[in-house]
Amino acid sequence: MTDMIVLNEVTKRFLxxxxxxxxxxxxxxxxxxxxxxxxxxxxxxxxLMGYSGAGKSTLLRxxxxxxxxxxxxxxxxxxDLMSLSASELRVARHNIGMxxxxxxxxxxxxxxxxxxFNLTVSxxxxxxxxxxxxxxxxxxxxxxRATHFPAxxxxxxxxxxxxxxxxxxxxKVLLADEPTSALDxxxxxxLLACLQDINDKLGVTIVIVTHxxxxxxxxxxxxxxxxxxxxxxVAPIVDGNIQAAxxxxxxxxxxx
Amino acid sequence: MITGSELxxxxxxxxxxxxxxxxxxxxxxxxxxxxxxxxxxxGGLFGIFLFLSSDRQFLQNKALYGMLGGITNFMRAxxxxxxxxxxxxxxxxxxxxxxGPIAASLVLAIAGSFYFARLVExxxxxxxxxxxxxTESMGARPFTIVKVLLNEARSGLVLSVTILCISLxxxxxxxxxxxxxxxxxxxxxxxYYRYQxxxxxxxxxxxxxxxxxxxxxxxxxxxxxxxx
Numbered sequence: 001m002t003d004m005i006v007l008n009e010v011t012k013r014f015l016x017x018x019x020x021x022x023x024x025x026x027x028x029x030x031x032x033x034x035x036x037x038x039x040x041x042x043x044x045x046x047x048l049m050g051y052s053g054a055g056k057s058t059l060l061r062x063x064x065x066x067x068x069x070x071x072x073x074x075x076x077x078x079x080d081l082m083s084l085s086a087s088e089l090r091v092a093r094h095n096i097g098m099x100x101x102x103x104x105x106x107x108x109x110x111x112x113x114x115x116x117f118n119l120t121v122s123x124x125x126x127x128x129x130x131x132x133x134x135x136x137x138x139x140x141x142x143x144x145r146a147t148h149f150p151a152x153x154x155x156x157x158x159x160x161x162x163x164x165x166x167x168x169x170x171x172k173v174l175l176a177d178e179p180t181s182a183l184d185x186x187x188x189x190x191l192l193a194c195l196q197d198i199n200d201k202l203g204v205t206i207v208i209v210t211h212x213x214x215x216x217x218x219x220x221x222x223x224x225x226x227x228x229x230x231x232x233x234v235a236p237i238v239d240g241n242i243q244a245a246x247x248x249x250x251x252x253x254x255x256x
Numbered sequence: 257m258i259t260g261s262e263l264x265x266x267x268x269x270x271x272x273x274x275x276x277x278x279x280x281x282x283x284x285x286x287x288x289x290x291x292x293x294x295x296x297x298x299g300g301l302f303g304i305f306l307f308l309s310s311d312r313q314f315l316q317n318k319a320l321y322g323m324l325g326g327i328t329n330f331m332r333a334x335x336x337x338x339x340x341x342x343x344x345x346x347x348x349x350x351x352x353x354x355x356g357p358i359a360a361s362l363v364l365a366i367a368g369s370f371y372f373a374r375l376v377e378x379x380x381x382x383x384x385x386x387x388x389x390x391t392e393s394m395g396a397r398p399f400t401i402v403k404v405l406l407n408e409a410r411s412g413l414v415l416s417v418t419i420l421c422i423s424l425x426x427x428x429x430x431x432x433x434x435x436x437x438x439x440x441x442x443x444x445x446x447x448y449y450r451y452q453x454x455x456x457x458x459x460x461x462x463x464x465x466x467x468x469x470x471x472x473x474x475x476x477x478x479x480x481x482x483x484x
Contacts, residue, residue, distance in 0.1 A: 064393055093395030104390035107484040108407050117404075121396045149483040175393075 003075075004173060005040040010062050010072030012055075014090035021086050032058040034229045042172075045206045047216040047223030047237075049250065054226040056209045059061065060175055063207060064096045077172055082182040094122040097166030097204075101178035103158040105150040105165070110125055111137070114147040115165045122169035136164040138196055139201075155215060160194060167198060174198070176208040188212075196232050213253060216242060225249045258428025266454035269383060273455060276442060281462075283357040283437035287428045290361035292421050295368030299420075302369060303329070303376025310377075312385075314398060331370040336427045339367055339427040347434075354448055360428065360436030368424050375416035411482035422467050439463055 012033040022033055023062070032055045040046040045165040048056040061067040062074060065081050074081045079092055105114050115133045124132065137143045141159035151157055166174055180188040196219060198204055210216060216223045217240045225232040226250055235244045235253070258266075278473070306324050308315040334342070340363045347362050348354040371474025383405050391401050406413065429440020439459050 064435055066389060066393055089393035093393060098390065098393040100390060102384070102386050104384070104386035106408060108410060108481070109483075111461060118394050121391075121394045121400060151484055213302060241434070244279065 002038040002042050003065060004042040004044070004077055005046075005207065006039050006073070006075040007036060007059075007062065008073040008075070009035045009037055010037050010059075010069040010074060012058055012062060012067055012069055013033050015174075015243050033062065033069075034231075036231045037072075038224055038231060038234060040207060042205055043199070043203050044133045044222065045195070045208065047225050048207065048209045049211070049213070049216050051211060051221050052227035053228065055229040056211075056226050057177055059224075059226065060177055060207060060209045062173055063173075064093055064098060066098075086235060094169050095171050096173045096175060097158065097169070097171040098175040099162040099166050099177065099179050099183050103150070103156055103182075104164045105161055107150050109149075110146065111142065111148050111150070111153070111161050114150070114161055118165050118168045120168035122167060124169060131141075132168060133164075136168045139167070139198065140164045154187070155183050156191060159183065159191055163198065165196060167202065167204065170202075173203060174206045178209055178211070178214065188215070195219060204231065212243070216253075224255060225252050227252065257479060258298055268456055269452060269454060273446070276446075277439075277459075279438055280439045280442040280459075283287075283441075284428060284439045286357045287361045287364055287431060288425055289440055290358070291364035291424050292417070293370050294361075294365035295372045295424070296417060297367035298365065299372030300359055300376055302373035304380070304406075305360065306373055306377040307380040308402070308404075310381075313388075314392075319332070324426070328370045328373050330365070332374070334367070336363075336367055337430050337433060339363060340430065344434065355435035357431070357436050357438065358430035360434055360438075363432065363434075364424050367427060368420055368468065369399055369466065371423060372416065372420045377413040379416060380405050382412060383408045411478045411484070414478045414481060418471055418478075421470050421474075425463065425466060425470070 005098070007028065010033060011031075013029045013031045016028060016030050019127065036059065048059055058067055061078070069082070076092065076096060079230055081089060081092055084092060092202070099130060106117065109117065112133055115136055116129050119129045119132055122179075134143060137146055140163050142157060142160055142164065145153060145157060150161065174185045178193055179195075183191060192215065195206060195208070199206055208215065208219065217237060220237050223237050224234050224242060224248050232249045232252070233244065233246050235242050235249060244250045244253050258394060289348045302324065304362065305315070306321065306328065307313060309317045309324060340360075343363050344354045348361045351359050351362060353359055378469055387404065387408055391404050392473040396404070428436065428438050429444070431438055432441025439462060443456050443459035447459065
């Protein structure tokens with residue numbers, strides 16, 4: 001299978017809040033992502049796992065350049081994102097959907113308009129927007145909520161609107177940033193089933209950030225284990241077991 | 257206590273003053289209408305750029321933010337009456353005259369703009385950061401992101417326009433100094449300089465009713481627009 005996402009030696013560091021005027025790099029900068037190289041295959045569900053502060057969310061944001069890497073290369077579907085102009089990057093982003101822990105729906109727009117918005121932004125044919133929105137709401141089983149506002153929905157429903165919105169322009173990649181962390185276990189299960197379904201039927205490559213081991217075990221084909229900004233290893237998941245090779249990795253995947 | 261005859265004299269005086277009250281009401285509406293509209297446009301744009309140039313936003317620029325913020329603070333530091341006098345040469349150049357309700361509208365618009373700019377900045381800051389991030393991740397143009405921000409902040413923005421409008425109504429009373437006319441000016445001229453207390457009381461009641469009405473409309477609209 002071909003690679004959909006290739007990260008080549010990407011790094012990201014942030015200026016510490018109270019860095020002062022120190023010339024010492026270690027005191028001034030916080031390394032969120034140490035040089036990291038990994039690739040995600042087309043149609044794969046790939047996990048980014050680690051404790052808080054492991055740099056997993058930052059690594060995810062490097063994939064669609066919401067955070068621009070300080071160095072390295074990001075290649076999505078054969079396109080080197082770092083080399084694109086601002087307007088070319090906007091076009092490339094239509095091919096990369098994203099969902100968030102806090103859903104980030106527009107609260108003053110209805111469910112329908114939230115999904116339609118992404119289609120408008122992506123330059124979808126105007127006369128086909130309505131049908132496409134309903135199609136996507138059908139996939140996430142929310143057609144009866146089209147005229148509701150986000151505030152009238154449960155957390156699980158909001159996240160499903162997020163998914164419908166993200167997949168509306170038929171992206172090849174879906175980035176999921178802790179999509180179940182604000183949800184209860186039962187809702188998490190149904191949401192994971194929804195993501196699984198999208199991967200099966202639409203062949204969308206999914207990268208999912210989570211600190212929940214169960215999410216990785218249920219959903220992912222492979223997972224990158226991250227620790228303090230470093231990639232420890234990429235572990236395969238076989239029969240719901242995360243097969244970590246390194247010692248720290250094994251410690252990381254052990255659930256208490 | 258007010259006796260019956262005193263009350264009827266007061267009413268007679270007010271009735272006799274009807275043309276002046278009518279003219280003053282029109283002047284107030286003209287000043288309020290022009291200056292509120294101009295302040296929304298100018299102050300709105302200024303506020304949007306204040307927000308966008310601030311930390312972590314997509315036009316993030318310390319120098320620009322510092323400059324816009326500095327201008328805003330400087331202009332807001334002026335007591336309104338002093339701003340009116342300071343601006344009179346400029347008013348004469350732009351409007352052709354330094355007096356009258358139109359001239360007063362210009363000064364009101366300037367004062368209102370910088371006031372409103374801060375309110376807009378604050379309102380946009382209330383929009384969750386994640387919404388901007390989600391919109392960016394979709395590949396939206398900066399202009400589209402601004403439209404999303406304004407739409408998410410619309411309820412607060414309506415309340416800010418309400419506050420702006422009421423503040424300008426209050427400022428406009430001082431416009432009498434440059435012959436701006438209006439209700440506040442009438443109240444000062446008749447009620448204070450000519451000791452016609454009943455005119456003062458009547459106009460203050462009129463202004464109160466206007467403030468209550470503006471606030472009620474603003475509140476009603478804000479609730480209707482808020483789907484959060």
